[in-house]
Amino acid sequence: MNDNTLLTLRDRISALDLNLLSLLAERRALALDVARSKIASQRPIRDMARERELLKRLVTEGQKRDLDGFYVTRLFQMIIEDSVLTQQALLQLDLNHQEQRSARVAFLGPKGSYSHLAARQYGARYFEQVVECGCQKFSDIVQLVETGQAEYGILPIENSSSGSINEVYDLLQHTHLSLVGEIAIPIDxxxxxxxxxxxxxxxxxxxxxxxxxxxxxxxxxxxxxxxxxxxxxxxxxxxxxxxxxxxxxxxxxxxxxxxxxxxxxxSNLANQQQNITRFIVLARKPIDVTEQVPAKTTLIMATGQQSGALVEALLVLRTHGIVMTRLESRPIHGNAHEEMFYIDVQANLRSGKMQKALRELQAITRSLKVLGCYPSENVLPVDQE
Ligand SMILES: C=C(O[C@@H]1C=C(C(=O)O)C=C[C@H]1O)C(=O)O
Incomplete structure (x- = not known):
């Protein structure tokens, strides 16, 4: 093949890729129209049956065109994830009457850090314009948001291979900021x-x-x-x-x-294939989360020292059918004998079961604080039969 033929073929691929992008943008716009109709109809954002049917048809159609089913599934799972998260963001902006088009987002590190990627991802989903505020320390991020110099702060909280980031947990103990979102970034x-x-x-x-x-x-x-x-x-x-x-x-x-x-x-050089860092988003005011999307609530509590105090607290969650997705403990500064517990649950703060559970927890814990309720960004793919 001579160079001219190669160049011509590459030109055709480049043109085709642009068409793919336009189609993806068109699909996203349609998904936003679907979201607007869901605001009116109060239907849940996710519809697993529709996704299953859609993927099944695409795999069959793909096979007719010699495209491997696994490839087609992976590709469309990614497209659907973007569609679901874009719709979620629209509903959240509508519910919280957020008309603001731009936001200042604080994160750790100079450009190119994983925190920077997380900040960009969050900003792109919710705002037309993002002013990036790179910070040198985690505590600077919290301070920028506390003092109103940034609307949002992005902090890494856990990594699937190296575990929890203790410094961030400790900062959460002492701030009045609320948790308003989460972002998972695959580390490649x-x-x-x-x-x-x-x-x-x-x-x-x-x-x-x-x-x-x-x-x-x-x-x-x-x-x-x-x-x-x-x-x-x-x-x-x-x-x-x-x-x-x-x-x-x-x-x-x-x-x-x-x-x-x-x-x-x-690329893809980590020993462990799935290497994901989860980031949290902090803001000055808590947000309301629509019941049309899966929500998470994060609590922080200190139990008394009597034996079984933590078990008792966890039993409250079980009684109300609330699923716990994470439990973390950290020492309380200046109090060597007690621990602070951080609990993530799959529940909306406004739900009746969560309100009941909170009242019961209040009665049996030494301190209890809701750090925030936010939409869950964990869009698990539908199971393929
Ligand atoms: C677009 C919709 O919302 C969600 C996203 C889908 C998609 O991107 O194809 C499919 C089903 C829903 O989980 C819809 O309900 O049709």
Whole structure:
């Protein structure tokens, strides 16, 4: 194949990709119209039966066109997830009478950090314009929102492979801010380079200790590589972009690297395939969550020291059929013998069962605070039969 043929074929692919994008945008606009009709009809946002039927038909149609069923399913699950979350956001904005089109969002780190990606994802879903406020410490994020210099603060709370982020839990104990959202970001560590090179030519890899640790199996295949530890993955990207040499690379997020003009050489390098970080969104005022979307409520409570106090509290949840999705404990500052418990439940704060449970918990705990109720962003795909 000569170069001209290749260029022509690539032009056709590029044009076709633009058409795909237009179709995706058109589909999203239709989903928003569906959401508007659901505001009027009060129907739940998700309709599993419709999704199942839709996917089944697409798999069959895909097979007629020689497209593998697994590929078609994965692709459309992603499209449906976006559709559901976009609809959820519209209902939430409508319910909370949020007319504001732009917001200031505070997050940790310079551009390209995973927190930055989370902030962008949240901002894009809810606002037309986002003013990004990169901070140096978690406590600065909380402070910016508390003092009204930002409307929202994004904080990582847990990672599927390395666990809870204690510093963030501790900050939640002392703030009056409310939890108004959550975002799950898949962490995809990649080898990024500044130009034309290959794995054999690389001599030095820049990254933060966490990605080095999470990708140890892949890195073990290249004993000649020298590791250079940076204070953040964003700093690693900056370094590689600055050096601009074929012998250096960064082990960081592919998406973030695009902001530094870096290219992906290898992707999906973590030892553990599912590597997800969950972020929480903080704001000055709590929000109301429509019953048309799945909601989560986060509580923070201190129980007395008598034996079985925590069990008793959890039994209250069970009595009311409330599912707990997370339980975390942290020491209470200045009180060596007691613990503060953080509980995530799958329930809307306005529901009767949650209100009853809260009243009962109030009576048996030493302190109880609702950190917030927010739409759950965990859109589990429908099971395929
Ligand atoms: C668009 C709708 O809302 C949701 C999203 C769907 C989609 O994107 O295809 C399908 C069903 C619902 O879970 C709908 O109800 O039709």
């Amino acid at each position: 560590h990649c080898i990024l380079v500044s130009g034309n090179t290959n794995l054999e030519r690389i001599e030095v890899i820049y990254s933060h200790p966490q990605p080095f640790q999470q990708c140890s199996q892949f890195l073990g295949r290249f004993p000649q590589w020298q590791f250079d530890y940076c204070e953040s993955t964003a700093a690693a990207m900056e370094k590689v972009a600055q050096l601009n040499r074929p012998t250096v690379a960064a082990l960081v997020s592919g998406q973030g690297g695009a902001l530094y003009g870096l290219q992906v050489l290898e």
